[in-house]
Amino acid sequence: MKFFGRVAARSAAARSGGSARLHVGCGSEAIAGWVNIDSRPLPGVDRVLDVTSGLPFENVAAIYAEHFLEHLAFDDGLAFLAECRRALREDGVLRLSTPNLDWVYLTHYQIGKWSEDDESLRDCFQLNRAFHGWGHRFLYNAPSLAAVLRASGFANVRFQRYGESDVAELRGLERHETWEDTPELPHVIIAEATGRAESRPLPAKFLDPFREATAIR
Numbered sequence: 001m002k003f004f005g006r007v008a009a010r011s012a013a014a015r016s017g018g019s020a021r022l023h024v025g026c027g028s029e030a031i032a033g034w035v036n037i038d039s040r041p042l043p044g045v046d047r048v049l050d051v052t053s054g055l056p057f058e059n060v061a062a063i064y065a066e067h068f069l070e071h072l073a074f075d076d077g078l079a080f081l082a083e084c085r086r087a088l089r090e091d092g093v094l095r096l097s098t099p100n101l102d103w104v105y106l107t108h109y110q111i112g113k114w115s116e117d118d119e120s121l122r123d124c125f126q127l128n129r130a131f132h133g134w135g136h137r138f139l140y141n142a143p144s145l146a147a148v149l150r151a152s153g154f155a156n157v158r159f160q161r162y163g164e165s166d167v168a169e170l171r172g173l174e175r176h177e178t179w180e181d182t183p184e185l186p187h188v189i190i191a192e193a194t195g196r197a198e199s200r201p202l203p204a205k206f207l208d209p210f211r212e213a214t215a216i217r
């Protein structure tokens, strides 16, 4: 996990926040009126930054990241969320959209329903693709996403539907197409996190063995 406490890295850019809205990991989907951030200098990117080294902003009004968090290793994700909390102003809001592990599990690996060997082979590859493809590092279900947000110092977590929000500027932001979604089983989890609270760490009995095992290469 990289260290986020390097105040020097923030410098003058740190004070460019104010009412800024950050769109992190924007890829090629820049949003007008937002500061579009990506580690790659793609068209529409306003700031080329590796956000695992920190977010050089303060007092921002909103942070949005679609299909981004799952691209960070677990501890980098945790540190990124804590950095979002730090960079947001007190009434700021973080909105995340990330693949839904429940949906992946239930739609990609239909054990017991295989009528031919070919189907078990298909599911083996598609489940592994979901975990390892496209640069994915960690997939969340709704409770684990809420838990990492609370561990990162957010007080409130609210799940939203695709494109919907109580906050006007967060409506209609999602770009990824909905795919085999039902209201009970959406393929993405969309969470909005607000407020500030003391960190509620995740249970060590789950984290420690995970960290130990994933450290082995």
Ligand SMILES: C[S@@+](CC[C@H](N)C(=O)[O-])C[C@H]1O[C@@H](n2cnc3c(N)ncnc32)[C@H](O)[C@@H]1O
Binding pocket: 024, 025, 026, 027, 028, 029, 037, 038, 039, 040, 049, 050, 051, 052, 065, 066, 067, 068, 071, 134, 175, 176
């Ligand atoms: C799957 S793409 C999503 C792009 C866009 N948000 C979308 O929904 O189509 C993930 C993006 O995150 C960017 N990214 C990955 N790690 C990053 C990092 N550490 N800092 C900044 N951007 C990063 C990648 O370059 C990529 O454009």
